[in-house]
Amino acid sequence: MEKGSFKWMKSLNRSIVLNIIRTQGPISRAKIARVSKLTPPTVSSLVNELLESELVIESEQGKSLGGRKPTMLIINSNRFYIIGVDIGPKKIRAALTDLSGDLVEAVGNTIPHAIDENELVILLKKSISKLIESHQNKEIIGIGVGMHGVVDVATGTSVFAPNLNLRNIPLKEELEKEYNVLVKVDNDVRAMAFGEYWYSDVETSKNMVTVNIGHGVGAGIVLNGELFHGDHFLAGEIGHMTIDVAGRKCTCGNTGCWQTLVSGPAIAEIAKEKSVQHPETDILSLVNGDVDKINGETVYSAATNGDALAIEILQEAGDVIGIGLTNLIHMLNPEKIIIGGGVAKASEFILPRVKDTIAKRGITNQAKSTLISCSKQGKNATAMGAAALVLGEIFEGSTPIVE
Incomplete structure (x- = not known):
């Protein structure tokens, strides 16, 4: 599997190491092993893969505890990018972020007063494509969508958008077919909530x-x-x-x-x-x-x-x-x-x-x-939260498998 692909990044132990580097970097390999409870050889192998994929880079040298100074690791935030989209009752807002969740650019399109399901999908793709075309040198690995109303998260379908009076829009299917990247779709308020969680101190704000x-x-x-x-x-x-x-x-x-x-x-x-x-x-x-x-x-x-x-x-x-x-x-x-x-x-x-x-x-x-x-997220809160839905898929790991 190609290193840097979404499925490759979602390997369990790889996600765990990535998330530790994200939340605690700059961090040494030895400390990653202590925190994750993975063996040092496993950590070393995973870190080498992450360095090769350019998801992680080496930064400065850490403090010596008696031997050589350890090399510190950080996320290579500018290697891959995410697009988060907020589909509200009146406007579509799309935001491009890096792997640290920092906003690169946001664009918006007004939703006409009367619109059908197909027209909404066309307008959605127009918003996303505008960002992609403006940043052709950036590799997009995922799209998150926060949609107002009732959303079937399992299928990524907008079941009912009351303010637009639209039903059963297969957002995930349409966007994955168009852009060939992972797409996560959720209700707009839940997307906003996940963004508030993700961009806060997630180590102390689990609930x-x-x-x-x-x-x-x-x-x-x-x-x-x-x-x-x-x-x-x-x-x-x-x-x-x-x-x-x-x-x-x-x-x-x-x-x-x-x-x-x-x-x-x-x-x-x-x-x-x-x-x-x-x-x-x-x-x-x-x-x-x-x-x-x-x-x-x-x-x-x-x-x-x-x-x-x-x-x-x-x-x-x-x-x-x-x-x-x-x-x-x-x-x-x-x-x-x-x-x-x-x-x-x-x-x-x-x-x-x-x-x-x-x-x-x-x-x-x-x-x-x-x-x-x-x-404090402002008008881009839902779009940034939608991007966080994808970031969570990349970085969040479960119980580590000790090798």
Whole structure:
């Protein structure tokens, strides 16, 4: 098998050595053997193969412990590249990354209001091909896709994309046929969550949840370093847990779902109702008095201008987000929770109230002190997370086979 091919890289012990070099490099061969519990001859053989494939390179000399200085090893980040794609309700965003997950370039294409399955696939390929054509000197070894809606991860099929009203799109099959590389497809929030895990300190953050609060609310759950999908790939639909049994009607048909209180559209609806009672609010000024034009961004802009009503609305949203996250903490007991999506932009108004609510409602001191933060990945969070799905396949190993 050709060295550097995807299947070659996924050999179990090779993955283990690669991941140790990725997370702990620069590192010596002797230390790799100690950490992996593989024999020194096995490590030496694997490292030689990795050096020959150019996946790994030698860097500086390490400190001597009495003999010759050991040669240190690092990942050759610029040898191979990954493309990560975010297929959202309104836009396709594709990102090219190196093996360290560093962003090289990102491109975007707007999705037309009305589009069918074939047209979406054509637009997807156009986005990917644009990156490949701009970087013809770079070898692409995998493509990751984060697709909104329900995804069959086993087949890489978009089962249902509600915001586009599209069904049964064979994304993995189409892209592997077109580009002849490995393709990983998952739900967009799970891809985002895996990116947050992968680009964090993975040695100490094996259990974490990313909650995306934007047009809707969803979660990606990482347990023991692996994405949790559930029995039929529905895990993470926490936006539909009931918070207020007498609350607003949700798009799912139930009432009082969490997302009817904290999503961007929910915040906008609350602002529309309250601004009518407060004609002096800057929320109305920003839309020239047209209540129908109020959206989540309007509320955030007014809050940054110091508008009391806008700040109150966001802080109350923070309280309800805190209630939902407390439920999540009591259910899964993650080490940390990361909040992403458009609502997370208002972290200065929301986050303190989220933390206060959890501190009041957590049933143990450990639950109360769960780490809560907002994502720093920005608009490329899902695309970068999709790229991480492929990186995880390359670098993550299981229990080593001692030879």
